[in-house]
Amino acid sequence: MVGEMPNGGRIRQAFPGTKDLTSTEGSEYGPVEFTREDVDALLHERIKYKSKYNYKERCENTMDYVKRLRLCIRWFQELELDYAFEQEKLKNAMELNEKHCADLEVSLKEKDVELNMVIEELRKNFASVQVQLAKEQSEKLAAIDSLGREKEARLAVEKLQAALTEELGKTQGELQTSNQRIQAVNDMYKLLQEYNSSLQLYNGKLQGDLDDAHETIKRGEKERTGIVENIGNLKGQFKALQDQLAASKVSQDDIMKQKDELVNEIVSLKMEIQQVKDDRDRHITEVKNLQAEATKQNDFKDTINELESKCSSQKKAIHELQDQLVASERKLQVADLSTFEKMNEFEEQKESIIELKGRLEEAELKLIEGEKLRKKLHNTIQELKGNIRVFCRVRPLLSGENTSDEAKTISYPISLEALGRGIDLMQNGQKHSFTFDKVFLPSASQEDIFVEISQLVQSALDGYKVCIFAYGQTGSGKTYTMMGRPGNPEEKGLIPRCLEQIFRTRQSLRSQGWKYELQVSMLEIYNETIRDLLSTSKEAVRADNGVSPQKYAIKHDASGNTHVVELTVVDVRSSREVSFLLDHAARNRSVGKTAMNEQSSRSHFVFTLKISGYNESTEQQVQGVLNLIDLAGSERLSKSGSTGDRLKETQAINKSLSSLGDVIFALAKKEDHVPFRNSKLTYLLQPCLGGDSKTLMFVNITPEPSSTGESLCSLRFAARVNACEIGTAHRQVNARPLDYRLSLG
Numbered sequence: 094m095v096g097e098m099p100n101g102g103r104i105r106q107a108f109p110g111t112k113d114l115t116s117t118e119g120s121e122y123g124p125v126e127f128t129r130e131d132v133d134a135l136l137h138e139r140i141k142y143k144s145k146y147n148y149k150e151r152c153e154n155t156m157d158y159v160k161r162l163r164l165c166i167r168w169f170q171e172l173e174l175d176y177a178f179e180q181e182k183l184k185n186a187m188e189l190n191e192k193h194c195a196d197l198e199v200s201l202k203e204k205d206v207e208l209n210m211v212i213e214e215l216r217k218n219f220a221s222v223q224v225q226l227a228k229e230q231s232e233k234l235a236a237i238d239s240l241g242r243e244k245e246a247r248l249a250v251e252k253l254q255a256a257l258t259e260e261l262g263k264t265q266g267e268l269q270t271s272n273q274r275i276q277a278v279n280d281m282y283k284l285l286q287e288y289n290s291s292l293q294l295y296n297g298k299l300q301g302d303l304d305d306a307h308e309t310i311k312r313g314e315k316e317r318t319g320i321v322e323n324i325g326n327l328k329g330q331f332k333a334l335q336d337q338l339a340a341s342k343v344s345q346d347d348i349m350k351q352k353d354e355l356v357n358e359i360v361s362l363k364m365e366i367q368q369v370k371d372d373r374d375r376h377i378t379e380v381k382n383l384q385a386e387a388t389k390q391n392d393f394k395d396t397i398n399e400l401e402s403k404c405s406s407q408k409k410a411i412h413e414l415q416d417q418l419v420a421s422e423r424k425l426q427v428a429d430l431s432t433f434e435k436m437n438e439f440e441e442q443k444e445s446i447i448e449l450k451g452r453l454e455e456a457e458l459k460l461i462e463g464e465k466l467r468k469k470l471h472n473t474i475q476e477l478k479g480n481i482r483v484f485c486r487v488r489p490l491l492s493g494e495n496t497s498d499e500a501k502t503i504s505y506p507i508s509l510e511a512l513g514r515g516i517d518l519m520q521n522g523q524k525h526s527f528t529f530d531k532v533f534l535p536s537a538s539q540e541d542i543f544v545e546i547s548q549l550v551q552s553a554l555d556g557y558k559v560c561i562f563a564y565g566q567t568g569s570g571k572t573y574t575m576m577g578r579p580g581n582p583e584e585k586g587l588i589p590r591c592l593e594q595i596f597r598t599r600q601s602l603r604s605q606g607w608k609y610e611l612q613v614s615m616l617e618i619y620n621e622t623i624r625d626l627l628s629t630s631k632e633a634v635r636a637d638n639g640v641s642p643q644k645y646a647i648k649h650d651a652s653g654n655t656h657v658v659e660l661t662v663v664d665v666r667s668s669r670e671v672s673f674l675l676d677h678a679a680r681n682r683s684v685g686k687t688a689m690n691e692q693s694s695r696s697h698f699v700f701t702l703k704i705s706g707y708n709e710s711t712e713q714q715v716q717g718v719l720n721l722i723d724l725a726g727s728e729r730l731s732k733s734g735s736t737g738d739r740l741k742e743t744q745a746i747n748k749s750l751s752s753l754g755d756v757i758f759a760l761a762k763k764e765d766h767v768p769f770r771n772s773k774l775t776y777l778l779q780p781c782l783g784g785d786s787k788t789l790m791f792v793n794i795t796p797e798p799s800s801t802g803e804s805l806c807s808l809r810f811a812a813r814v815n816a817c818e819i820g821t822a823h824r825q826v827n828a829r830p831l832d833y834r835l836s837l838g
């Protein structure tokens with residue numbers, strides 16, 4: 094059958110395009126396909142023939158027609174087979190579809206049930222949503238209400254915002270000016286940095302000059318020794334010449350005498366000659382007479398010969414004496430000449446010695462000036478750097494301590510850059526080198542120490558906060574450095590010397606219109622408790638417990654000043670008054686005997702001098718503070734030999750010193766949190782350590798070989814302190830009157 098296929102198309106396409114159905118070629122060259130039109134044409138085809146009676150032709154045409162019919166039938170048969178196959182396939186597909194439909198139906202039913210459930214739930218939800226909606230509508234109403242209110246509030250806020258914007262504008266203006274100021278500060282900082290580097294350069298140059306000066310001095314020294322040697326030689330020569338001169342003078346005198354004698358002799362000889370001549374003439378006349386007579390008397394011949402020979406020998410003698418006289422006169426002239434030359438040489442050398450002495454003095458002066466300038470620049474650089482300065486002092490060996498050369502563990506480098514600043518410590522054959530701002534040898538006197546810190550004391554008078562503290566193992570000389578040895582003016586410590594300088598300067602500044610008021614307080618921190626050393630009541634000094642927590646509480650105010658509540662403060666007018674107070678405090682101090690020190694300080698001693706200055710002519714006011722602190726000695730429990738109360742003291746001392754270390758190291762590392770509050774000592778010293786103070790630490794060292802370990806610990810601690818940058822101290826200068834309360838810093 095030919096027709097539309099179930100899929101709407103044809104299964105086979107018979108001869109696309111036009112085709113000659115009379116041809117039977119298809120049967121021989123593969124399958125032939127037919128369209129509906131082809132089949133219709135084939136069925137309605139009439140067999141053509143030329144002659145009705147040409148049976149052959151009719152038979153051939155019929156055969157051809159039959160062939161084509163057969164071909165068409167075969168095509169139909171194949172098509173049918175295809176259709177049957179297709180039908181089978183469709184049936185299978187239909188069965189599959191039916192099955193799928195049944196499955197779908199089941200799942201649809203399930204879905205239906207599910208959907209019903211969902212619908213049920215949605216209905217429930219809808220009901221609750223409706224309830225919620227009602228609720229929300231009421232809330233909406235409330236919200237609309239509050240919106241109204243908020244609008245009002247917003248308006249108010251907008252107004253506020255406008256005001257704030259205005260303020261913001263102002264603040265931004267201020268910010269701008271602040272930025273400008275910051276810029277200016279930055280510029281200043283840059284300038285300071287440049288100044289600093291130029292100072293360093295200058296310092297370098299000065300160092301160079303210093304080196305040159307050293308060189309010149311060395312050369313001068315050499316020249317001087319050469320000159321001194323020369324002078325010695327010249328003096329020797331001069332002496333020899335003087336001796337020679339004296340001898341020459343003597344010989345000259347002798348020669349003169351001789352000359353005189355010779356002259357006399359010559360005169361007498363001349364006279365003699367004259368006489369002889371006269372005699373001769375006389376004799377000649379006599380001889381003539383005699384000759385005349387000789388002729389008569391031959392007897393006189395011998396006498397005449399004798400007289401003649403006598404005469405010629407006398408002539409010879411006169412010649413010799415005359416030659417001698419000429420030679421002596423020449424010698425005398427030569428001697429005069431060389432004396433004159435020597436005198437000239439001596440004068441020249443005298444002048445060159447005077448000139449060299451002048452040059453030497455000039456070089457020495459230059460050296461002193463250079464050293465002063467170097468120190469000043471060093472101080473300025475240190476101030477700009479904002480470091481805590483550290484001086485190291487090594488005390489001399491005390492009687493009974495090991496003095497043998499082999500036991501010496503401390504040495505001092507002599508290189509130019511470390512001279513006076515370096516210290517080397519040997520421990521177990523290993524050398525540990527340290528450099529500080531200054532190292533004082535055991536031979537340094539109390540005056541030497543004071544000279545180095547006197548500028549700091551001046552700073553306190555100029556309105557700076559100054560803090561000097563002594564750190565070191567017990568028995569290393571802290572108290573000796575700060576207080577000195579009582580009863581010996583030569584061995585006065587820093588505290589009495591500082592006060593003497595302050596009172597002296599106060600006196601001299603009076604002529605410039607300055608008036609100073611000085612107030613003193615002294616306290617000690619013993620076992621983490623503050624004790625007022627100037628209190629007149631014994632209980633207040635001694636009681637560890639029973640004091641109100643408010644009493645002696647440490648307070649820092651906003652301007653960086655520290656106050657100790659209820660601490661005794663005394664106005665002082667002379668250093669004698671202060672000495673009296675120091676004696677009083679010393680009697681109240683907690684001291685005890687340890688294995689390391691007979692008179693060991695068992696507490697931290699804090700001496701505070703508040704300086705308030707007012708200049709009547711300039712109306713300028715300054716407020717300086719001088720804190721002088723003798724720390725309790727650091728010591729190992731094992732070494733201190735402490736037990737009982739002493740052990741408790743030692744533990745408290747070590748705890749507060751280790752807190753001091755923690756604070757220093759936190760500052761060195763620039764940590765956000767610095768544990769100032771961990772001990773009374775660090776909390777009290779907060780302004781000194783925190784940067785608003787000129788701070789100097791003495792690290793005291795004992796040269797005793799058995800203390801090498803302790804010394805090394807102290808030096809290491811000091812080196813870290815020295816490396817710690819704490820900021821720059823500020824001067825407290827005011828134009829208006831100050832609050833004269835006493836503060837620690």
Ligand SMILES: Nc1ncnc2c1ncn2[C@@H]1O[C@H](COP(=O)(O)OP(=O)(O)OP(=O)(O)O)[C@@H](O)[C@H]1O
Binds near residue numbers: 535567693
């Ligand atoms: N530079 C010095 N010259 C002479 N003697 C000194 C020197 N330094 C310290 N001494 C002596 O050494 C001893 C111990 O010194 P000092 O009491 O000052 O030590 P310290 O470090 O304060 O000890 P502590 O921490 O136990 O109080 C004292 O007898 C003192 O006189």
